[in-house]
Amino acid sequence: MFRPVRHPRSPMAWVAVTLLASLAVIALVGPLVWGPSADRPDLTAVLQGPSGAHPLGTDNLGRDLLARILTAARLSLLLALAATLLGAGAGILLGASTAVAGPRARRSIGALINLLLAFPALLVALFLAVVFGAGAVGAVLALAVAGVPGFARLAQTLAAAVAGTDHLAAARVLGLRRHRLLWRHVLPNIAEPLLLTTTTAAGTALVALSGLSFLGLGIQPPGYDWGQLLNQGLDRIYADPVPALAPGLAVLYAALTFQLLGEVLAGGVARRDPTPRPPARPLAPSGPAEDGLVLQVEDLGVELPTPAGLIRPVRGVSLSLRPGEIVGLVGESGSGKSLTALAIADLLPDRARVTRRTLRLHGADLAAMTPKQRERHLATGLAMIFQNPATALNPSLRVSTQLTETVRTHRSASRAEALRDASAALARVALPPAVLRARPHQLSGGQRQRVMIAAGLMVRPGLVIADEPTTALDATVQRQVTELLSELCRETSTAVLFISHDVALVGELCDRVLVMYAGTVVESLPAGRLATAARHPYTRALVESVPHLGAPRDRPLPTVPGAPPDPLAPAPGCPFAPRCAYRQDRCAREAPPLADLDEFHRIACWSPPPPNEEPS
Numbered sequence: 034m035f036r037p038v039r040h041p042r043s044p045m046a047w048v049a050v051t052l053l054a055s056l057a058v059i060a061l062v063g064p065l066v067w068g069p070s071a072d073r074p075d076l077t078a079v080l081q082g083p084s085g086a087h088p089l090g091t092d093n094l095g096r097d098l099l100a101r102i103l104t105a106a107r108l109s110l111l112l113a114l115a116a117t118l119l120g121a122g123a124g125i126l127l128g129a130s131t132a133v134a135g136p137r138a139r140r141s142i143g144a145l146i147n148l149l150l151a152f153p154a155l156l157v158a159l160f161l162a163v164v165f166g167a168g169a170v171g172a173v174l175a176l177a178v179a180g181v182p183g184f185a186r187l188a189q190t191l192a193a194a195v196a197g198t199d200h201l202a203a204a205r206v207l208g209l210r211r212h213r214l215l216w217r218h219v220l221p222n223i224a225e226p227l228l229l230t231t232t233t234a235a236g237t238a239l240v241a242l243s244g245l246s247f248l249g250l251g252i253q254p255p256g257y258d259w260g261q262l263l264n265q266g267l268d269r270i271y272a273d274p275v276p277a278l279a280p281g282l283a284v285l286y287a288a289l290t291f292q293l294l295g296e297v298l299a300g301g302v303a304r305r306d307p308t309p310r311p312p313a314r315p316l317a318p319s320g321p322a323e324d325g326l327v328l329q330v331e332d333l334g335v336e337l338p339t340p341a342g343l344i345r346p347v348r349g350v351s352l353s354l355r356p357g358e359i360v361g362l363v364g365e366s367g368s369g370k371s372l373t374a375l376a377i378a379d380l381l382p383d384r385a386r387v388t389r390r391t392l393r394l395h396g397a398d399l400a401a402m403t404p405k406q407r408e409r410h411l412a413t414g415l416a417m418i419f420q421n422p423a424t425a426l427n428p429s430l431r432v433s434t435q436l437t438e439t440v441r442t443h444r445s446a447s448r449a450e451a452l453r454d455a456s457a458a459l460a461r462v463a464l465p466p467a468v469l470r471a472r473p474h475q476l477s478g479g480q481r482q483r484v485m486i487a488a489g490l491m492v493r494p495g496l497v498i499a500d501e502p503t504t505a506l507d508a509t510v511q512r513q514v515t516e517l518l519s520e521l522c523r524e525t526s527t528a529v530l531f532i533s534h535d536v537a538l539v540g541e542l543c544d545r546v547l548v549m550y551a552g553t554v555v556e557s558l559p560a561g562r563l564a565t566a567a568r569h570p571y572t573r574a575l576v577e578s579v580p581h582l583g584a585p586r587d588r589p590l591p592t593v594p595g596a597p598p599d600p601l602a603p604a605p606g607c608p609f610a611p612r613c614a615y616r617q618d619r620c621a622r623e624a625p626p627l628a629d630l631d632e633f634h635r636i637a638c639w640s641p642p643p644p645n646e647e648p649s
Contacts (some may be wrong), residue, residue: 049293056290060107067100082273090276092265098276101262102283109258110287112173113239119177120238121231124184125220132192132201132219133211146189149182158241162250172251176241180234187230191223229299236291243284259284321391327495327528328354328377331391335372335552338384344600347372348552351627354496354528359519361543361560362532363575367597369552370532374498377530378417379407395495413443416489420501422481426473432484433469440491451491458487462517479510486517490525497521498530503538515542537579540564545633548572551598551608554627557635568630568641570613607639615642 075095082090089098128146131139158179165171195201201218209217245251246260254261259280266277323329335347347369354360362370376387379399392399395414399407419425427435436458437451446454456466462483473481482502489497499518503511519542521527533539539546540563548556548569556569567573574593595612598604607613610620619639627637 043297045293046297049290049297052286052290053294056106056110056287059103060110063103063106067097067103070097071100071104072096080269080273083275089279090273092276098262098266098279101257102259102280105258105262105280106283106287108169108252108256109239109243109260109284112169112252112258113235113242113287116173116176116242117180117231117235117238119173120180121184121227121234123177124181125188125227126215127181128185128188128190129192129215129219129223130211131189132196133214143189146182146185150186152182154179154183155241158245159248159250162245167250167253169252169256172242172245175245175250176238179241180238183234184227184230188223188227191226192219195219195222229295232298233292233295236288236295239291240284240288243280323353325355326353326393327356327358327395328352328530329391329393329396330377330389332389333373333376333392334388335369335376335381336386336388339601341601345603346552346600347376350549350552350554352530352547352554352557354530356495356528357522357526358545359522359529359531359543361539361546362530362549363534363536363539363546364549365575365593365597366534368549370534370549371500373549374417374500374530374532378415378498379411380417409443412439413492414495416492416494416497418482418485418489418497418499418502420504422478422485423473425485426481428473430472431469432471432473432476436469436484436488436491439488443492454491455487458490459484461490461521462487463513478506479513482506482510482514483517486514486521490521493525494527496528496530498532500532501534502531503533503535511538518542536563536575548575551603552600553608553637555609555637557627559633562634566634566644568634568636568644569609569638570615570642571609573642574612607637615640 073096075091078087078091078095080091080093081087081095084090087097087099089102092098092101127142131142134142158175161175161178162171165174195218201214204214204218242251243258243260243263246258247264249264252258252261262280263277263284266280270277330353331351333347333350334345337344337346346367350369350373352360352362362373364370372381375381376385377392377394381387389400394410397410399410402410426432433452433455436455437446437448440446440451440454441448452469455469459466459468464480464483464487468476468480468484473484476484485502486497497518502518503514506514515538518529518531522529531539531543540560543560546556546558546560546563547554548567548571550571556567556572558567558572563572564576567576571593574591577591578593580590593612598608598611604611604621605624606619606621607616607624610616613620615638617640623639625637625639627635629635630641
């Protein structure tokens with residue numbers, strides 16, 4: 034929902050608020066304070082210039098021009114706002130209805146909007162002002178109708194993004210009528226930009242309305258607005274320009290106020306953060322570097338402010354990768370896997386706060402770098418493969434552009450050199466050079482994922498973070514992608530952090546596995562032990578939930594009982610205790626640390642069950 038800026042902070046915001054307040058005061062008190070003098074003729078002071086008694090002079094009946102300009106503010110502003118609201122209301126309803134109308138009606142409305150946009154709005158307003166008749170009502174209706182096409186096209190464009198959303202489809206399935214779909218599901222989601230546009234359009238409507246009155250098509254005597262006052266002073270502009278310029282300056286003042294207000298509201302919306310940002314903490318230097326590590330992370334944490342309070346979706350995560358090593362990160366959805374990867378890659382939103390004891394990439398302390406140095410170091414030393422390449426790749430750019438822009442930016446390569454490297458990278462992922470000329474929508478899901486891998490290889494990174502890269506791919510393509518990652522590790526000694534919820538896939542592909550639950554690592558073990566020697570109850574539950582062909586068909590598939598803990602209200606003790614069949618009294622009081630079982634196996638559990646023991 035649209036919320037105005039409550040506390041303007043920029044100088045422009047204070048200027049806009051001050052101008053708007055002055056307009057409101059003048060419109061409210063103008064007719065009451067200056068109305069009598071504005072309408073009182075004085076035949077002894079006809080057509081006088083500026084003086085102490087009349088700062089802007091008088092008109093042909095001796096009436097004070099300053100009083101008339103101040104009195105006309107109410108009518109001028111009210112008519113401009115009325116024309117804007119009528120045009121915006123009709124246009125928004127017309128354009129937004131395309132999101133809920135049937136195919137034939139949608140095409141008809143779209144054609145109507147295109148036809149209306151073919152005529153200049155000003156010419157339409159002049160024509161309709163003559164058709165409706167000179168006067169305030171005719172001018173307002175003419176401007177309202179002329180403004181409908183612009184609002185309709187904007188609403189149509191915004192509504193098109195809402196039309197394909199799942200929540201609107203779900204509302205259709207529930208059988209809601211189209212007017213309820215429009216009012217409840219479409220308009221609330223596009224209200225903010227429409228309200229901002231309406232604010233700026235009010236200034237344009239004021240200028241247009243004054244222009245119609247100046248031409249004699251707007252307010253008719255004895256009524257008057259700024260446009261008519263401008264017309265009356267035009268005859269004496271060469272002898273005495275102030276009576277002619279003053280109404281024009283009033284129009285400019287009000288129009289500028291609406292434009293500034295729209296700019297301030299738009300800027301406030303762009304900067305608005307619904308949640309408070311946590312105070313920044315000075316980053317201390319990382320701990321000592323360990324030789325031979327591509328990535329070294331110790332005690333990593335992520336804090337996110339929410340309207341309900343501060344949450345810590347990642348707490349105390351430590352991991353390391355060596356050249357050519359594939360480390361898997363598994364866990365249920367919401368366990369903190371992707372946030373851990375985004376924190377390492379410095380891709381978290383601004384309001385998030387990252388804490389750590391050590392965070393080193395290729396031995397360099399990321400916290401000790403300036404933002405530009407850190408950005409360059411991450412761009413050339415780390416590659417990120419996202420789970421949905423359809424959204425990670427820019428649909429408007431060819432593959433060649435997206436593959437070459439990084440090396441041209443960070444390695445100062447020429448276009449020809451970058452294209453040669455791109456062809457070599459595509460060949461490494463088994464794609465022909467012809468793919469360079471394609472756009473993402475022309476490729477299959479597996480090809481797009483290979484392009485993402487090729488884009489990461491362009492900068493020859495030492496670390497690749499693959500965040501569920503096989504999601505939504507069929508089994509054959511999944512196998513091809515994982516085999517490709519494995520081959521790259523062997524050929525280039527690139528380290529891979531492979532994030533997935535597929536325990537079987539991780540156990541087959543990776544060298545080591547880290548199991549995350551509720552933002553913490555609860556077990557770290559070699560991948561070869563995952564299926565048979567896992568000791569943490571949560572890891573065992575994940576392994577047992579993997580379906581296999583030999584399972585009895587008359588038994589339901591095993592699942593992990595219970596639900597993950599609420600991040601807003603974390604309970605003391607082990608986070609897995611409420612779902613654990615081996616819990617003890619101590620588990621509810623103290624959170625177990627990640628301790629060594631042997632040289633290669635670590636576990637966070639007070640009483641890990643013996644190997645292969647079934648829970649009672």
